[in-house]
Amino acid sequence: MEKRESLRFDCQACWSRSESEWSVLDDSERAYLDRTRRPSLYRPGESIFRQDDNPTGLYCIQSGHMVLKQFDSFDNETVLRVVLPGETIGYRSFFSETPHAATATALTLCRICLIPAAAIHHLIGGNVVLASRFLKTLARDRGPTEAPLLRSPHLSVRVRILNLLLILRDGCATDLPDGSIRFQLPIKRQDIAAMVGTRPETVSRVVRELREDGVAVFHRQQVDVPDIDRVLELAHMSMPI
Amino acid sequence: MEKRESLRFDCQACWSRSESEWSVLDDSERAYLDRTRRPSLYRPGESIFRQDDNPTGLYCIQSGHMVLKQFDSFDNETVLRVVLPGETIGYRSFFSETPHAATATALTLCRICLIPAAAIHHLIGGNVVLASRFLKTLARDRGPTEAPLLRSPHLSVRVRILNLLLILRDGCATDLPDGSIRFQLPIKRQDIAAMVGTRPETVSRVVRELREDGVAVFHRQQVDVPDIDRVLELAHMSMPI
DNA sequence: CGGGGGTTTGAGTCCGTTCAAAATACGTGG
DNA sequence: CCACGTATTTTGAACGGACTCAAACCCCCG
Numbered sequence: 001m002e003k004r005e006s007l008r009f010d011c012q013a014c015w016s017r018s019e020s021e022w023s024v025l026d027d028s029e030r031a032y033l034d035r036t037r038r039p040s041l042y043r044p045g046e047s048i049f050r051q052d053d054n055p056t057g058l059y060c061i062q063s064g065h066m067v068l069k070q071f072d073s074f075d076n077e078t079v080l081r082v083v084l085p086g087e088t089i090g091y092r093s094f095f096s097e098t099p100h101a102a103t104a105t106a107l108t109l110c111r112i113c114l115i116p117a118a119a120i121h122h123l124i125g126g127n128v129v130l131a132s133r134f135l136k137t138l139a140r141d142r143g144p145t146e147a148p149l150l151r152s153p154h155l156s157v158r159v160r161i162l163n164l165l166l167i168l169r170d171g172c173a174t175d176l177p178d179g180s181i182r183f184q185l186p187i188k189r190q191d192i193a194a195m196v197g198t199r200p201e202t203v204s205r206v207v208r209e210l211r212e213d214g215v216a217v218f219h220r221q222q223v224d225v226p227d228i229d230r231v232l233e234l235a236h237m238s239m240p241i
Numbered sequence: 242m243e244k245r246e247s248l249r250f251d252c253q254a255c256w257s258r259s260e261s262e263w264s265v266l267d268d269s270e271r272a273y274l275d276r277t278r279r280p281s282l283y284r285p286g287e288s289i290f291r292q293d294d295n296p297t298g299l300y301c302i303q304s305g306h307m308v309l310k311q312f313d314s315f316d317n318e319t320v321l322r323v324v325l326p327g328e329t330i331g332y333r334s335f336f337s338e339t340p341h342a343a344t345a346t347a348l349t350l351c352r353i354c355l356i357p358a359a360a361i362h363h364l365i366g367g368n369v370v371l372a373s374r375f376l377k378t379l380a381r382d383r384g385p386t387e388a389p390l391l392r393s394p395h396l397s398v399r400v401r402i403l404n405l406l407l408i409l410r411d412g413c414a415t416d417l418p419d420g421s422i423r424f425q426l427p428i429k430r431q432d433i434a435a436m437v438g439t440r441p442e443t444v445s446r447v448v449r450e451l452r453e454d455g456v457a458v459f460h461r462q463q464v465d466v467p468d469i470d471r472v473l474e475l476a477h478m479s480m481p482i
Numbered sequence: 483c484g485g486g487g488g489t490t491t492g493a494g495t496c497c498g499t500t501c502a503a504a505a506t507a508c509g510t511g512g
Numbered sequence: 513c514c515a516c517g518t519a520t521t522t523t524g525a526a527c528g529g530a531c532t533c534a535a536a537c538c539c540c541c542g
Binding site for chain 2: 070072073076078091092093094095096097098101124125128131132134135136138139140141143144145147148149151152153154155197198236
């Protein structure tokens with residue numbers, strides 16, 4: 001493991017997020033967490049952990065975007081999900097005590113803290129509420145819920161890509177004054193393909209159709225959606241293939 | 242909600258399973274659990290809970306087989322997984338405090354206890370180890386891990402069905418004296434189709450191929466696999482479609 | 483200005499679907 | 513125990529979406 005660039009950025013940004021599991025800690029527990037965490041900076045393309053690695057703790061994303069990718073035995077790549085700032089990752093393998101099932105890679109410059117295993121166990125042992133928060137995090141994991149919408153063979157690629165837009169809405173979309181929505185996608189065509197379980201060529205074709213139909217105007221990593229309700233409608237009401 | 246047939250079967254069978262979350266309880270906690278649980282008997286086809294219902298607690302399967310099914314907005318049916326005796330279900334929606342994402346249906350006669358929400362909270366609040374066990378259960382949930390093997394559009398139906406056999410191996414397979422393996426599937430062709438994300442017709446065709454190739458001899462709900470290593474090989478080494 | 487990765491486009495093929503019908507199991511009641 | 517109606521499974525033929533392979537195109541960056 002190469003030595004990571006270190007930077008003593010502040011915990012406050014994470015603690016103040018009410019969704020963060022750590023927000024339930026009291027002052028002394030926060031001080032303990034602040035002493036034991038190991039902050040690092042990752043550049044685009046660098047990996048925080050790799051599939052089949054053994055977990056060493058939990059990773060808290062202060063800023064930046066990441067992807068979780070999984071490779072099968074024939075090198076098919078599946079993007080499980082995009083990780084946004086404020087999220088904690090690595091919890092599934094950590095709590096199941098099994099090797100990582102995916103590789104976490106930085107898409108942009110990321111500030112990330114590793115909370116070592118011993119620290120987690122110490123904090124959870126002394127605070128049932130923290131355990132409950134992680135129970136909720138695990139139970140709310142969007143992966144299992146989103147997977148059928150993104151990768152079910154029942155759904156056409158067109159519908160799967162529309163579902164992807166809906167899922168990426170919170171985190172990547174901003175409202176424009178004219179009522180339309182603008183996405184700034186953190187991922188490229190290839191990753192879109194890997195998320196909806198298809199090939200870049202197919203994504204390209206479908207994206208062109210959507211542009212021609214005026215449903216979603218793709219232009220590089222920017223997407224303009226004039227009418228989000230139309231996307232919802234097409235994603236939900238459309239016939240199975 | 243119709244009134245359920247009740248039967249005071251014994252907790253011991255569940256507690257004695259070391260994988261059971263409840264095995265970490267002490268005597269007084271077990272007594273409390275025994276007082277608050279609500280045992281029921283379900284016949285094949287009956288549902289324990291339905292998609293979009295609000296969770297009322299956790300369900301502990303003492304005996305019998307169940308399936309977890311999910312329906313999308315166009316009534317496509319996806320079988321998420323088969324549930325075997327000893328497992329607890331309903332935990333994802335319970336801990337995430339969201340409606341059930343799936344319907345649980347009995348395949349055979351099932352003895353099932355409902356552990357009401359209040360009892361769970363009481364027990365977890367007083368025993369961090371129980372919380373940890375549920376953290377592990379949630380983290381080990383096979384759904385997210387198995388889904389890509391069963392429903393990834395990257396994989397042919399043939400490979401997906403072979404992966405299904407491998408997954409069902411523990412729980413449905415017994416070793417025969419001649420070294421082959423015999424599966425007693427708890428599900429029908431239609432359910433196989435819903436598990437691997439395809440249609441019954443396609444399952445029928447693939448199953449015939451596998452029989453002709455001598456890889457897996459399907460005969461009604463019984464499957465004989467002369468050489469399990471060959472299944473492993475075909476499932477893993479096979480080309481993506 | 484010239485690589486080089488990523489994206490787009492095209493033509494041909496294949497897997498899996500659809501629709502329809504036959505065949506086989508299953509349960510129920512006579 | 514057998515006959516009958518129903519549900520499930522199997523088979524067939526035709527269609528269609530997505531894949532493969534291959535080449536052209538573009539944008540970014542040095």
